[in-house]
Amino acid sequence: xxxxxxxxxxxxxxxxxxxxxxxxxxxxxxxxxxxxxxxxxxxxxxxxxxxxxxxxxxxxxxxxxxxxxxxxxxxxxxxxxxxxxxxxxxxxxxxxxxxxxxxxxxxxxxxxxxxxxxxxxxxxxxxxxxxxxxxxxxxxxxxxxxxxxxxxxxxxxxxxxxxxxxxxxxxxxxxxxxxxxxxxxxxxxxxxxxxxxx
Amino acid sequence: xxxxxxxxxxxxxxxxxxxxxxxxxxxxxxxxxxxxxxxxxxxxxxxxxxxxxxxxxxxxxxxxxxxxxxxxxxxxxxxxxxxxxxxxxxxxxxxxxx
Numbered sequence: 001x002x003x004x005x006x007x008x009x010x011x012x013x014x015x016x017x018x019x020x021x022x023x024x025x026x027x028x029x030x031x032x033x034x035x036x037x038x039x040x041x042x043x044x045x046x047x048x049x050x051x052x053x054x055x056x057x058x059x060x061x062x063x064x065x066x067x068x069x070x071x072x073x074x075x076x077x078x079x080x081x082x083x084x085x086x087x088x089x090x091x092x093x094x095x096x097x098x099x100x101x102x103x104x105x106x107x108x109x110x111x112x113x114x115x116x117x118x119x120x121x122x123x124x125x126x127x128x129x130x131x132x133x134x135x136x137x138x139x140x141x142x143x144x145x146x147x148x149x150x151x152x153x154x155x156x157x158x159x160x161x162x163x164x165x166x167x168x169x170x171x172x173x174x175x176x177x178x179x180x181x182x183x184x185x186x187x188x189x190x191x192x193x194x195x196x197x198x
Numbered sequence: 199x200x201x202x203x204x205x206x207x208x209x210x211x212x213x214x215x216x217x218x219x220x221x222x223x224x225x226x227x228x229x230x231x232x233x234x235x236x237x238x239x240x241x242x243x244x245x246x247x248x249x250x251x252x253x254x255x256x257x258x259x260x261x262x263x264x265x266x267x268x269x270x271x272x273x274x275x276x277x278x279x280x281x282x283x284x285x286x287x288x289x290x291x292x293x294x295x296x
Contacts, residue, residue, distance in 0.1 A: 024293040065254075074295060091266070093258040104270055112270075118251070130289025137287035153270055158251075170279040174269055177262045180243055185266070187273035194276035194284040 025073060027081070029138045032068035034058040042080045044121030046160055052119050053083060060085070066118060069142070071135060082122035082131050084139045086146070089116040089156065104153055113150075114185075115143045117157040136171065140186075144195050147188045155186045212238070 039053045053068070060066040066087035070080055091112040104112065117139050122131045143155045157173065159165040159182050165175070173184035214222065226237035250256065258266055276284070288294045 024291055026293045026295055028295050087254065089254050089256065091256050091258055093263065095258075095263070100267060100271075116251070116254075129291065131292075133283060134287050134289060134292070134294070137283050140283075156256075170277060171283060172274060172277045172280050174265075174274070176265055176269075177259075181247055183256075183262075185269055187269050189270075189273035190276055190280070193273075194280045 026075070027071060027073050028077070029069050029071050029135070030077075032057055032061050032070050032083070034061065036078050037070050037072070037080055038078050039080065042083070042121075043124055044082070044127075045124055046121060048160065049119050049121040052085070053080070053121075057083075057085065057119075060087075066116075068119075069135075069138065071122075071131060080123065081126045082120075082135050084120040084135045085118040086139060086143060087116045087118050088152070089114050113152050114154045114156050115146060115152045117143070117155055120157075132167075140191050141195055144188065144191050153188050155188070155191065157184050158182060159184060 034057075039057065042053050043050055057066075057068040061068055066085050068083055068085045071082040072079060073081065091114060093110055093112065096110050096112070120132065120135055120139065122135070140155065143152065146152060155173075156176070157168060159168055165173075165182055165184065168184050168186075169175075171186070172190055173186045176183045176185050222238065223234055226232070226234050229237060231237040231240070
């Protein structure tokens with residue numbers, strides 16, 4: 001949902017014109033730097049996502065268990081406008097046969113490597129302006145290049161509610177199961193088909 | 199595997215000391231959860247989920263194994279929204295520095 005009025009109030013210069021001569025807000029997506037980024041003030045409306053950034057992200061980064069990427073402006077690089085995390089994850093299947101493993105080109109017989117899009121949130125004051133889509137793009141592009149380097153056959157995510165699930169479904173995430181929690185999956189080949197001829 | 203997985207007819211019996219039980223009841227009341235067994239189930243499920251997520255491992259179960267391999271072996275083409283996202287990710291009013 002875009003709100004032109006809100007944009008005009010917050011950034012008069014950015015939307016002073018609809019053509020490209022208007023000044024645009026310069027932003028970056030960078031790896032979490034615990035000594036720079038203000039993790040305490042972030043509020044996206046989902047307590048679990050806020051809490052992860054406050055309590056877990058820095059440690060997970062330090063031990064390379066999960067990578068956190070921060071969206072910030074160039075002018076104020078410590079303020080977190082939004083963030084997402086990617087973590088290696090694997091599916092184990094005692095019944096995976098050799099032929100299927102070969103078709104999937106997975107390493108090993110019973111382990112299928114995927115990437116978990118664990119968290120994704122935009123700060124309340126920046127919601128409704130397309131930045132969530134930007135983070136999803138960044139996550140999928142990064143997942144694609146990670147897969148090319150180390151192998152991952154899909155991106156998985158666990159949407160927090162029905163509207164989040166509907167959002168991911170538009171981009172092709174398919175529901176794997178919805179109990180006891182909702183798990184969605186987007187095959188890497190589908191991502192590749194969209195991203196490889198960018 | 200039950201044929202109707204959404205029906206809550208599986209039971210787990212757990213033993214507590216009297217003091218533990220009183221303490222959990224107190225917590226359930228504070229959380230505005232009247233039903234003690236529902237409170238225990240909610241907390242157990244939440245904690246199971248975080249343990250599983252942190253382990254980095256998911257087990258394929260009978261109810262979604264077929265779907266998992268179907269998606270990977272015959273990946274659907276990108277949706278229009280995904281193609282549009284890949285082609286044009288930066289929203290109006292922003293300039294992404296890389």
